[in-house]
Amino acid sequence: MAIIDLINQCEKDMSFKIDKLKTEFNSLRTGRANPQLLDTVYIEYYGSRVPLKQIAAISVPDARTLEIKPWDKTALEPIEAELKKIDLGSIPQKQGDLIRINLPPMNEEQRKKLVKVVSQIAEDIRVEIRNIRRDYVEKIKKAQKSSEISEDDSKRYEQQIQKVTNKYIDNINQIAQAKEKELLTL
Incomplete structure (x- = not known):
């Protein structure tokens, strides 16, 4: 597998985790019928x-x-x-x-519990994103060890994967903040 394909696949895997996050958040009750x-x-x-x-x-x-x-x-x-x-x-x-x-209206205690659930779901997805990063960085290191790519290329590809990871972690944070705001809005 070409390294560019590897990075593209890494991004697809992370994108799938964002979809999973959105699905889980959508199944949470926010006080409005949905x-x-x-x-x-x-x-x-x-x-x-x-x-x-x-x-x-x-x-x-x-x-x-x-x-x-x-x-x-x-x-x-x-x-x-x-x-x-x-x-x-x-x-x-x-x-x-x-x-x-x-659906009955949600009280403040229920809303705060759901905010904690949102935080936990977001953290679980962040961990899954980091695990994907780790797996792909290992693949790049294996390619370097087997002399498929140079050490400089290896570092550059690892930086690209880190940029992709940062982008998806930021995306998770934004989605989680929006959901928490939605939950706390009466």
């Missing part, structure tokens, strides 16, 4: 586990309400059963051919 709260919900449907958003329309009629309307009415029962298993602070209510979830 269809992404249900992105991680899978329903047992005709013998396989299917993401909720593939078998139902999820809408937000107001700031504290989620409505789930399955395209197939036979999916109402399994969706309701699965939604009762997750902790959204409210019990889903079936109303005709849709399920409604009224």
Whole structure:
């Protein structure tokens, strides 16, 4: 593998971790109804586990309400059963051919707990980014030891990987700060 390809792959791997961070943050409740709260919900449907958003329309009629309307009415029962298993602070209510979830307002203590969760998730992703950096720096050092690249090139490539790492760590910090601000805003 060419070194440039190695650096590009490193950046792709780190980008994947940013996507993972955003997905995890979107599944956190912020006080406002958000269809992404249900992105991680899978329903047992005709013998396989299917993401909720593939078998139902999820809408937000107001700031504290989620409505789930399955395209197939036979999916109402399994969706309701699965939604009762997750902790959204409210019990889903079936109303005709849709399920409604009224989210209670979050208190200050819940918000502070979620800020700690956000910090922990961000730190976990930072560690994963640093591990990716370590793995790619090791690959560059192996290439240098096997005389595929010179020592000067090795140092230059390591610096490039460090720049990419710094960029993604800064990105994580910005995303985490925005999420914390969103959580603390009443």
